Amino acid sequence: MTLIRPAGRSDVTALVRLRLANAERHVQLAPDLFRIPDEEAVRRYFENAIGNALISVAEVDGEVVGMVEVVLLLADPPDHQILVPRRAADVHTVVLDGHRGRGIGAALVAEAERVAAAHDVSIVYANIFATNDDAVRFYSSAGFGPRGILLSKPCG
Known part of the structure; x- marks a missing residue:
């Protein structure tokens, strides 16, 4: 059975493992876009984030096998912008290989939506590369769908 719960200080090591595993997958997809971050930097991030950030974990048989982080974005666009004000958040989900396809990611996303709504978020984004x-x-x-197109161009 999968338990979804808020991340705590005792989860830092597991969160670091998840972030690094996620980085490895992304580097395999696009080594020109992604990197493996410094493990100690990741550890410091999570040590500082616990209690402040909106991070939930998925636990199976006592092992943390997934996480979701809800990153709140600016509450409203500046007055000079044309966008309708909406509280928004980015959602970042990770499930370890070997635990995918079992509904854990779906449970984490559902938890992220619940957490986001509790913080008056009206729209969540999953920023992923089309590839x-x-x-x-x-x-x-x-239930996520396209919302615009993000175009990019290297400088220089």
């Missing part, structure tokens, strides 16, 4: 077919499929199955 990440697995993530596109996963978030699409969770």
Whole structure:
């Protein structure tokens, strides 16, 4: 059975493991875009984030096998912008290989939506690269859909 709960200080080591595993997957997808972050920097981030950030974990048989982080964005666009004010958040989900396809990611996303709504968020974003077919499929199955197009161009 999967238990979804808020992350606590005792989860820092597992959160670091999840972040690094996620980085490894992303580096395999696009080594020109992604990197493996410094483990100690990741540890410091989570040590400082616990209690402040909106992080939930998925636990199976006492082992943390997934996480979701809700990152609140600016409450309202500046007055000079044309966007309708909406409280928004980014959602970042990770499930370890070997535990995918069991509904853990879906449970984490549902928890992220609940946590976001409790913070007056009206829209959540899953920022993924179009070439990440697995993530596109996963978030699409969770009800996420396209919202605009983000174009980029290297400088220099």
